[in-house]
Amino acid sequence: MTGTVQALHAENFSILVVDDNATNLLCLQQILLVNGYRVIAATDGYQATLAAEQQQPDLILLDVMMPGIDGFETCRRLKANPVTAHIPVIFVTALSNTGDRVTGLELGGVDYVTKPYENAEVLARIKTQLKVVLLNRRMRQAFDFQESEVARRTAELEAANQALRASRNLFQNVLDAVPELLFVVDLELRVLFSNDPSWRMAVTGGDPAGCPTCSSRLRKFAGPCPRCSVLEVFRSGKSVEQEVTCGNDGRVWEIRAFPICDENGNIAKVVEYLRDITAFRQAQREIATRRQFLEAVLENVPDAIVTLDERHHVIDWNPGAVRMFGYSPAEARGQHLDNLVAQGRSLAEAGRKTRQLMSGQWVEPFETIRQRRDATSLHVIAAASPIMINQLLAGAVAVYTDISTLKLTEEELRRSHERFLTVMESIDATIYVADMTTHEILFMNQQMMKEFGRDLTGGVCWRDLRGLSGPCPSCTSSRLLDSQGNPKGGCSWEEYDARANRWYRHHDRAIKWVDQRLVRLQMATDITDQKRIEQERKEYERRIQQLQKMEAIGTLAGGIAHDFNNIL
Structure with a gap:
C-alpha cells in the first residue's frame, strides 16, 4: 500500500481536464495542482482530442455537456484513435441517470463523477485510475523484461546447441551444473539428455527409440501431459513458461521450455527446465496473509x-x-x-x-x-x-x-485524595493510615504529629507508635476484612496508653488507598477527661450510697432506743 502511494507521488502524472465552463475548469485545475498533478486544460472536444494526441496525458477528466461535439462524441473519437485509445477517461457531468452512465461506460469511460462532487471523491477516483495506469506501465515493463529474458536465454540455448554439436560431453557437463531438473527431448517426447543421472540416456548417433518419454518418467502417464510445454514449443516455435500443480502431492513446479534449432532453423529438440517453487509460493501466501493481518491491525x-x-x-x-x-x-x-x-x-x-x-x-x-x-x-x-x-x-x-481519559482520572483521583486529607486534618482526633500488610505508616494528621512531636510517615506503626518489637496483639486488621479479603464494617474499642498516661477510644476501618492497596484508617479520640469524670461520678455514687447506709443505720438505732425507753 505504501509502495503504491510512493510510486504515485514519484510519477508526476499529467491530467487533461476538459470543460466548457471556465469556473468548473479552474476549480478542477486548482484541486489537481494542489495535489501535485500536472494539468492540461481544454474547453471543448476539438481541443481535447488534439491535446490528448500531442501531449499524451495519463488521465482525462471529460465533461459531457459541451457545445460542438459533446463528451460522449469526444470519448468515441479518443478511443477510435490508436494514439489515444489507451488513455483512461473519467466523465464529469451533472447527468446522473443510469442510461447516461451506461452510455459513457460503453464508449470506453472507466468511471463517472456526478456534479456537484466532493473534492475527496474526485481525488480518490483519480488515484484509483492512476494506480491502474501505473500497474499497466509496470506490466509493460515486466513484459519487456521477460521478452528480453526470453531472448537472452534463447541465445544461451543456441550457444549451448552449438556447444552440443562441438562436444556432447561438454554439453552434459553444463547440464550437470544446473541445480534444477533439466532435460532435452525430441518431438516424440523422448528424453535424450538430462542432468539427473537416473535419467541420463547417452544417445550417441544411434537410434533413440529406447529412450523413455518425459511424461512416463515425470507423471507416469502413457501419453503426453496436459498442457505439455514441449509440444507447445514445437507447435508455436516459441519458448513457454508455466506453473503446474501436481494433483498427487500438491507441489508446484515452474516449467520453462526452450527450442533447439538445427542448421536450417527448424526446431529439432526442446530443453525443458523444472524448478520446484512450492516453498516459494507458500512463502508468498504467508507474506500476503501477514500483510492482510498487519493492515487489519492498522485499521482496528x-x-x-x-x-x-x-x-x-x-x-x-x-x-x-x-x-x-x-x-x-x-x-x-x-x-x-x-x-x-x-x-x-x-x-x-x-x-x-x-x-x-x-x-x-x-x-x-x-x-x-x-x-x-x-x-x-x-x-x-x-x-x-x-x-x-x-x-x-x-x-x-x-x-x-x-491518555487523556487516564490523565483526567488521575487528576480526579488526586483531587479526591486531597479532599480526603483535608477532611482528615479537620477532625478533632489523632488519625493515621497504615498498610494492612507491611504496617507502613502512610499518613498522619497534624494533631497526631503534634502529639508525637514529629512526622512518622514511612515508619512502622507497631514500632514507631507503640514501641513494640512486632505487630500489636490487639491489631484489628484481621477483623476489618471479610473471608474474601474485602473491607467490611468498622471496629471501635478503648485503650489505655501507659506511655502517655491517657485513655483513647479507637475507631478502625479498612479502606482502599490512592494506589488501590488496602490500608487501615485509625481515628483515636482522647477520652481521658471522660474517664476521669466517669470515675469521679462512680466515686460520688459510692459515697452517697455509704451516707445512705449510715443514715439508715442511724434511723434504725433511733428506733431501737425509742423502743427500749418504752420498755423501761
Whole structure:
C-alpha cells in the first residue's frame, strides 16, 4: 500500500481536464495542482482530442455537456484513435441517470463523477485510475523484461546447441551444473539428455527409440501431459513458461521450455527446465496473509499510527489517527506532521524530537500534549522509529496513544485524595493510615504529629507508635476484612496508653488507598477527661450510697432506743 502511494507521488502524472465552463475548469485545475498533478486544460472536444494526441496525458477528466461535439462524441473519437485509445477517461457531468452512465461506460469511460462532487471523491477516483495506469506501465515493463529474458536465454540455448554439436560431453557437463531438473527431448517426447543421472540416456548417433518419454518418467502417464510445454514449443516455435500443480502431492513446479534449432532453423529438440517453487509460493501466501493481518491491525488499533517520508511528511494515516486528531487521510497526506498536530510549546518540543528522529535515532515513548483539528488538546504517549535502508533514512513511523481519559482520572483521583486529607486534618482526633500488610505508616494528621512531636510517615506503626518489637496483639486488621479479603464494617474499642498516661477510644476501618492497596484508617479520640469524670461520678455514687447506709443505720438505732425507753 505504501509502495503504491510512493510510486504515485514519484510519477508526476499529467491530467487533461476538459470543460466548457471556465469556473468548473479552474476549480478542477486548482484541486489537481494542489495535489501535485500536472494539468492540461481544454474547453471543448476539438481541443481535447488534439491535446490528448500531442501531449499524451495519463488521465482525462471529460465533461459531457459541451457545445460542438459533446463528451460522449469526444470519448468515441479518443478511443477510435490508436494514439489515444489507451488513455483512461473519467466523465464529469451533472447527468446522473443510469442510461447516461451506461452510455459513457460503453464508449470506453472507466468511471463517472456526478456534479456537484466532493473534492475527496474526485481525488480518490483519480488515484484509483492512476494506480491502474501505473500497474499497466509496470506490466509493460515486466513484459519487456521477460521478452528480453526470453531472448537472452534463447541465445544461451543456441550457444549451448552449438556447444552440443562441438562436444556432447561438454554439453552434459553444463547440464550437470544446473541445480534444477533439466532435460532435452525430441518431438516424440523422448528424453535424450538430462542432468539427473537416473535419467541420463547417452544417445550417441544411434537410434533413440529406447529412450523413455518425459511424461512416463515425470507423471507416469502413457501419453503426453496436459498442457505439455514441449509440444507447445514445437507447435508455436516459441519458448513457454508455466506453473503446474501436481494433483498427487500438491507441489508446484515452474516449467520453462526452450527450442533447439538445427542448421536450417527448424526446431529439432526442446530443453525443458523444472524448478520446484512450492516453498516459494507458500512463502508468498504467508507474506500476503501477514500483510492482510498487519493492515487489519492498522485499521482496528486504537492508537494513531503515522507513516512518514524522509522529510517528516505524512504518507499514511490510519483510522486511529483519524479518530484521534480529526483529519482525514486525504487531508493529512503530504502535511508536515509537527505542524499538523502540535502548537506552541508542544510544537517546539516536537521539533526537537523530529530532529532526533531524522538523525536516525529512536524516540523513546514520552508523555506530551498534542492538538486535534478543532484546536483542543489531548494528552498522549508518543514514540517514533526511523526507517533505514542501506543506512540511509527512508522515512519513519510515529505512534500516539491517547491518555487523556487516564490523565483526567488521575487528576480526579488526586483531587479526591486531597479532599480526603483535608477532611482528615479537620477532625478533632489523632488519625493515621497504615498498610494492612507491611504496617507502613502512610499518613498522619497534624494533631497526631503534634502529639508525637514529629512526622512518622514511612515508619512502622507497631514500632514507631507503640514501641513494640512486632505487630500489636490487639491489631484489628484481621477483623476489618471479610473471608474474601474485602473491607467490611468498622471496629471501635478503648485503650489505655501507659506511655502517655491517657485513655483513647479507637475507631478502625479498612479502606482502599490512592494506589488501590488496602490500608487501615485509625481515628483515636482522647477520652481521658471522660474517664476521669466517669470515675469521679462512680466515686460520688459510692459515697452517697455509704451516707445512705449510715443514715439508715442511724434511723434504725433511733428506733431501737425509742423502743427500749418504752420498755423501761
